Amino acid sequence: MTAQRSGCPINLTLETLGDRWSLIVIRDIMFGNRRHFRELHGASDEGIASNILADRLKRLVEADLLSRAEDPSHKQKAIYSLTEKAIQLVPLLVQMGAWGRRHLPVSREMSVRQELLEEGGPALWDAFMDELRTLHLGVPAKGPSVLARLRQAYEEALAEKG
Amino acid sequence: MTAQRSGCPINLTLETLGDRWSLIVIRDIMFGNRRHFRELHGASDEGIASNILADRLKRLVEADLLSRAEDPSHKQKAIYSLTEKAIQLVPLLVQMGAWGRRHLPVSREMSVRQELLEEGGPALWDAFMDELRTLHLGVPAKGPSVLARLRQAYEEALAEKG
DNA sequence: CCTATCTGCTTGCACTTTGCAACTGGTTGC
DNA sequence: GCAACCAGTTGCAAAGTGCAAGCAGATAGG
Structure with a gap:
């Protein structure tokens, strides 16, 4: 994403969420309750590529829209959760x-x-x-x-x- | 923009408006009442490039979000208006x-x-x-x-x- | 007339992002 | 010990973005 363009609320929201995938990922977590990488990758009707999904998850965690936790039942599993900001x-x-x-x-x-x-x-x-x-x-x-x-x-x- | 991915309302809205500039253009027409190319190009705080503005105006007209009319007072002036869909x-x-x-x-x-x-x-x-x-x-x-x-x-x- | 300015764009080029497919190193269940 | 599963990564081509300069036609002033 580009550097900050202006302090307009609509512009800032667009800078944070204005691409083709971020809100799709949030939608699938929110409405589909998909919490793992593989669930998000395989299940969405739109078929996001794994590298883009990885990138978006990273950005969304950095933007405090998602949090990432390890699944105690499986050492490699990551659980993604919505933050209050995303809710x-x-x-x-x-x-x-x-x-x-x-x-x-x-x-x-x-x-x-x-x-x-x-x-x-x-x-x-x-x-x-x-x-x-x-x-x-x-x-x-x-x-x-x-x-x-x-x-x-x-x-x-x-x-x-x- | 990519071909259709799914019939989900959120996805389709994202396909139509999910880029960094489309909604900025609509915002400036809607709230700033900017109706001409040069007004839209020069005045926004975010500084859109003219080629991208031209491209977005074309796409938005094709998507029936804007309409383009000629200004009777100047044969080269174009007036962009919001459609009901955009309102x-x-x-x-x-x-x-x-x-x-x-x-x-x-x-x-x-x-x-x-x-x-x-x-x-x-x-x-x-x-x-x-x-x-x-x-x-x-x-x-x-x-x-x-x-x-x-x-x-x-x-x-x-x-x-x- | 003649020139300067204004009109909505277009062009060329470098750079970034996206999309696809194959692949990786490690973990788990059987 | 082996197949299936885990969250990603890598390489590469194609598409999109951003910047600066330029364009032909239209208009306004002198």
Whole structure:
């Protein structure tokens, strides 16, 4: 990434997240709960290259959007978690999804989750963020799982598709 | 830009807008009301190169985010306007600004406008979008100018700064 | 008229980033 | 001890970015 261009909030956000992969990685960790390198590499529909994934993970950890921990069950496994800073991207990602859903040729099964999040409004986003804090920061759970609801809607849409 | 990767709304939005300059151009047209090539080239704090600006304008017109019209007062002047599709990016840009303001080293004078938009909430965003429709799509005005309010706040912050 | 300036770009070139495929050194389960 | 798995790395070609200079046509002033 280039050196700092200006103190404009939109520009700075773009400097941090404005490339084709950073937010895809965050999306997969956030909505797909993928926490290991191999999961992120193999499972995303977009097929990120391993060198780019490695680079993005490194940058995101440096930018304090992800944290990296070792898995006690396996000496080579790394667990990537969202930081609070990344969890606060939820409203931004929802807006991105909302705009894409309205204006771009999205597929049904990839947008049911977005639809739920849009309909739920800020209250649902907050509940989702609390759940992410439980999952990634170890904060005790507060309410029922939003992620489970999203996953269920996605799987139903997949089943309908055939 | 690469060929289509997946039907995910977030991914498609990223494919359309996920580079370092597209949203900067839209921001300058939207908040700075810059409508000509030279205005966009010279005035932004980030200093976009003219070839990249030309390329982005072309892509954005092709993506139906901008429209290009000739200026009747000057046969070589082109006027760029936001389309409805681009006007609907307002909530996304506000969220980007909000996140940047909270987590990145923004400057005061570049963030007063964002602050107003955040405080105003969805009602103010709607009023702003209506004003953009008046300015860019020729829809008759509905209410008092949000852009004027934002500009005033920015100029006050600049004056305070010295 | 003639010239200086302004218009939206284009060109050439160096540099950086991306994308693909194969590969690495180490770990684990059987 | 061996196959499968782990998080990456390496080499290389292609694409994208950034800078400086330049361009033809249009306009404004004298």
